[in-house]
Amino acid sequence: MEALDGNAMGGLLHDVFGTELTAASAVCGHCGARAAVAETVVYLGGPGAVARCRTCLGLLLVVVDVRGVRCVDLGGLASLDVPGADAG
């Protein structure tokens, strides 16, 4: 499966969180690396969308639609800082 990056997840993340997130800063819960969401390693070809840390390839977030229910797992994220969050 081809690796893309977090830019490709921008529309999906906007659907889930209601705001632009590719410029948000994500901290990996596995290795502690901080990077823009746009810089994560993203796979879209599977049953869901997966973002991994570019430094350690640890799993950061998964979005899967199961029988019409959208399941979002953010368990691999230590934090997510949205720049200018009040500006939406």
Added chain:
Amino acid sequence: MTSIEDETPRVRTLVLDVGDWPGHRAGQHVDVRLTAEDGYRAERAYSIASAPGEPLAITVERLDDGEVSPYLVDVVREGDAFEVRGPIGGYFVWDPADGGPLLLAGGGSGVVPLRAMLRHRQRSGSDVATRLLYSSRSLDDVIYREELAETDTGLDVVLTLTRAQPPGWTGPARRVDADLLREVAWRAEDGPLAFVCGPTSFVETVASGLVELGYDPARVKTERFGATGAR
């Protein structure tokens, strides 16, 4: 869809009229969603080719095994409608206030969002010194060929043709590598801002090459289209 421009035999630009379009920034993309009669849906992201303030336009390269691009390149006609979501993205975007010098590096259809930045630069009267390094298989595959041949103050365009070169070609004729970056890229001491877009392997080579030249990783912005050269 209001008009079509053929760019190359495999690539065309579609101008779209979207009601209530909120406007976009240079470098953003839209998701195009097609729904078949049986309800099957396919969605792909396409970079916006037009500058902020211009009508929304996307440039699409036909992938022979694609689900969406063959429809957009070969089938869709003026007046047809399809679903778009966007504008999307706040990371891979450039505004004149972000300064430069600006290095834009594009592989194949990765040039599309960079073209939006170039048009934005020109339309806003920005004098930010800018270089475009554009890797294409052959001259016939060069998207926006005529537009890129027009000179603009403070803009250099360097084309590298990786598979076929016309007779008398004196420009680079290989994939972008460390030597080519050293020749073309701004010096790291000048504090350049870089945008790199294209197939994943192209982006990895260019981005890591720039960081090796001393570029600040936070000022090397990347967007990867995957192995196929388009998203």
